[in-house]
Amino acid sequence: MSLPVYARPWERLWYYAFRMVCILILLFLVIPVLVIIPLSFNADPYFTFTEGMLRLDPQAFSLRWYRDVFQNGMVNPDSPMMSWTWLTDVWQNSQWIHSAKNSFLIALGATALSTVLGTLAALGLSQATMPASRFITALLISPIIVPIIVTSASIYFLFASLGLTNTYIGVVLAHTVLGTPFVVITVTAAMAGFDRSLIRAGQMLGARPHTVFFKIIMPLIMPGVISGALFAFGTSFDEVVAVIFLADYDQRTIPRQMWAGIREQISPSILAVASILVCLSILLLTVVELLRRRGERLRGLTPA
Numbered sequence: 041m042s043l044p045v046y047a048r049p050w051e052r053l054w055y056y057a058f059r060m061v062c063i064l065i066l067l068f069l070v071i072p073v074l075v076i077i078p079l080s081f082n083a084d085p086y087f088t089f090t091e092g093m094l095r096l097d098p099q100a101f102s103l104r105w106y107r108d109v110f111q112n113g114m115v116n117p118d119s120p121m122m123s124w125t126w127l128t129d130v131w132q133n134s135q136w137i138h139s140a141k142n143s144f145l146i147a148l149g150a151t152a153l154s155t156v157l158g159t160l161a162a163l164g165l166s167q168a169t170m171p172a173s174r175f176i177t178a179l180l181i182s183p184i185i186v187p188i189i190v191t192s193a194s195i196y197f198l199f200a201s202l203g204l205t206n207t208y209i210g211v212v213l214a215h216t217v218l219g220t221p222f223v224v225i226t227v228t229a230a231m232a233g234f235d236r237s238l239i240r241a242g243q244m245l246g247a248r249p250h251t252v253f254f255k256i257i258m259p260l261i262m263p264g265v266i267s268g269a270l271f272a273f274g275t276s277f278d279e280v281v282a283v284i285f286l287a288d289y290d291q292r293t294i295p296r297q298m299w300a301g302i303r304e305q306i307s308p309s310i311l312a313v314a315s316i317l318v319c320l321s322i323l324l325l326t327v328v329e330l331l332r333r334r335g336e337r338l339r340g341l342t343p344a
Contacts, residue, residue, distance in 0.1 A: 043055050076311050076318070077315045080105055080308065080311035080312040080314070081102060081105075082100070082102070082105070082308055083102035083104065084100075085307070086308070087306075087308065105308045105309045105311060109137075109309055109312050109313060110130050110136070110137065111130075111134065112134060112136055113135035113136075114134055115133050117129075135297060136294070136297060136313060138292070139294045139297035140294055142293050142294075143277055143294045143295075144277075146208065146212050146276060147215070147276040147277040149208075149215075150212050150213075150215035150216045150219050150272065150273075150276040151219065151273040153213075154219035154220045154269070154272035155223055155265060155268065155269040157216070158220045158222070158223025158224045158227060159261075159265055159268075161220070161224050162224050162227035162228045162230075163227070163257075165177055165180075165224070165228060166231035166232075177228070180224050181221040181224060181225060182221075183218050183220070183221050184222070188218075188282070191217070191282075192214070192281045192282040192286075193285065195214045195217065195285070205286050206286070206287065206288040206290075206291065207291070210286050211283060211287050211291050211293075214282045214286055215276035215279055215282065218275055218276070219273075220272070222268050222271035222272050222275060223268030223269065225268070226264045226268035227261060227265055227268055229264060230263065230264025230265070231264075234257070234260060234261065238256050239252055239256060239257065242255070242256050263331040263332065263334050266327075266331050267331050267332065270324050270327060270328055270331075271328075274324055277293075277295075277320075278295055278317075279295065280293075280298075283296045284296060294313060297313075298310050298313060
């Protein structure tokens, strides 16, 4: 929105100063993340910009670290690239691919459980007759308030007594605990603008409870459900502390592999993987924003 013609000089000064401060804050937050992307194309095994990169010398840039993401751990890395033998070797032996498979498998399982549990909890908490709803909500979102190291240690001692450590089920359940609060928050926000007269209208017309839920409630809160699921997926995909406590090598995820790479062998391959994760995060945030706008349209609001 532009300034009106009758704006005073101090109003114009504040208008431009405020936007400049916002831009500086945005750069402060984004630059440390985006700087790893050009560093991932460094031809030399360094974590800093070389003189050749600063001169934009083509010889200073390379895809070697992206290739290393696939070749690290292969039995025969010199086989023809993209051949069936090479693809099989990558799928079975590459350490980063092994971690990526675990990350997606665990994140999908945790997202499914978090979405179901969080949606049911939000539907119950949105009822006007729900007793102690604020207290229950505080308990449900406590995993994102309590320090993650405390939550992970507590989950470890519990799962150790149940025999769930070093298992996929244990890691999925731990990530479900961490991801469910995001689903509860987003679905509760979607239910805040829900017109309950639609439910009563469906019931008066003879619709059964499950028909009302799937035909009336779910279509209207679906943007909130999907947004919560995306947040739960991102939380699970990026989680490293709980995996350190609960997982063995077989359940090692990408963040755990990056942690091991920093601790054991420093390689710019970590920068290549981080760049891929940044692009994935940008994609998820774009989807969340599109869903937010769709939710506003469904509620009759004009998207911001």
